[in-house]
Amino acid sequence: MALELRQQLKLVQKLVMTPQLRQAIKLLQLNRLELTEALRAEIEQNPALEEDIGPYDAKELAQGLSSTIEQTGPDTETDVTERVSTNEFPTDTNWSDYANNFDSNFSFAKETPPADAPSQFDFISEKPGLSSYLHWQLAHHELDSREWDVALFIIGNLNRYGFLETDIDNIITQTSSDRDEVEYVLEVIQDLDPPGIAARDVSESLYLQLERKDMAKSLAATIVRDHLDLLQTKNYKALVKATGHKRSEIVRAIDYITSELTPYPGLPYSTDNTNYIVPDVYVHKIDDEYVIRLNDDDLPKLKLSGYYQELLETQGGLQKDSKNYINEKLKSAEWFIKSIHQRQKTIYRVMESLLRFQNDFFEHGPSRLKPLILRDVAEDIDMHESTISRVTSNKYVHTPQGIYELKYFFSTAIPREGGDSIAAESIRSRIQTMIQEEDKLKPLSDNAISEKLATEFDIKIARRTVAKYREQLKILPVKHRRQSK
Helix, strand or coil: CCCCCCCCCCCCCCCCCCHHHHHHHHHHCCCHHHHHHHHHHHHHHCCCEEECCCCCCHHHHHHHHHCCCCCCCCCCCCCCCCCCCHHHCCCCCCHHHHCCCCCCCCCHHHCCCCCCCCCHHHHCCCCCCHHHHHHHHHCCCCCCHHHHHHHHHHHHCECCCCEECCCHHHHHHHHCCCHHHHHHHHHHHHCCCCCCCCECCHHHHHHHHHHHCCCCCCHHHHHHHHCHHHHHHCCHHHHHHHHCCCHHHHHHHHHHHHHHCCCCCCHHHCCCCCCCCCCCEEEEEECCEEEEEECCCCCCCEEECHHHHHHHHHCCCCCHHHHHHHHHHHHHHHHHHHHHHHHHHHHHHHHHHHHHHCHHHHHHCHHHCCCECHHHHHHHHCCCHHHHHHHHCCCEEEECCEEEEHHHHCECEEEECCEEEEEHHHHHHHHHHHHHCCECCECCCHHHHHHHHHHHHCCCCCHHHHHHHHHHCCCCCHHHHCCCC
């Protein structure tokens, strides 16, 4: 059988993602801040798209501008300030009190600034971090060029907590230095502020801080250097046996460690920016009725350019390429505006559906959250599940119960005997409330929490499920939550 090329016509139907549809889908999944950036970028790229700043009166604008021009006519206003005669000054004024005497010793630094006065660092565009702070301190030390190379390498290998993430051997290899030189530079850096900097682990960091306080031979130093694992579990019995000290002395030492020392000395100098959440939707309760309001604050209102529309209608002296360009930009701008309106309308409908399904949550809080999946909302508002997923991703709602991500309202169902199913998020909320209200001297174990859920709320889940939910809530195990008298 010979191979040959042939042409065939075939009629098929398939879904094609047009550029306009791709743009609408992209806008749908943007959050509040990203949408603002997208609108600004589109205004810059498309000349047929303009920001609607509202109508204005050209006549009033002309009058307002003309009012700033100096009038030179016969009705020109004269100087309204009355001249003051020298005879009107009081005769008993001692002008020596107002002499311009300059005090060379005067300095604002001598004055104590108020407590709420801004620091000089508040006016710096970039906040100085841990590396800059250490460089500034090292500038006052007499280090030669080789020692400076070692110091810069050590500072460059400090993480955000202030710990050294490399060992002595690697520093020697990378900087071509000897061991004595590296250990000397490391000691210099560890003597800088903040105390405990450039340590290899938490134990060394706490010990360096105690050493700075002349407590290198204290009981607290012995605990952080040799028995940090017992300190983490607060095993007082084992600490008494290991150190030979009384329980009261152990408790005082641990109290000093936890109150006066910090395990992460570099964390206060972190330059990580705080990302604030801007809600996309507001839900307010007014007269026993919930009202939904989309967050349109600071969003530019868009409109089609009247100049380009008029230019396209007149078609005076326009070439074909120019006409096609303007027509294309106008259609693109019109589609962009429709996509924005469709996005806002979809978010509003999704929020309405969530309000119907999770009405008990808005009334009573997370403990009354019901099981809900994307399909339930999709069927309620007659949309596809993928659309609901895009709408609820990276978007937040401000409710009377607080600010929550829209994904928060979707939770799997946990069956209950003799009752309706309960949402997994509701169980996590109950576990968190139990631990907050527990006796700190006798905290609840995972097994005790499981039994309490079964007896009080008729929620039967295994101990390992309680442990999983507790870890998701970032709550420590019972041995780390137990406090001493």
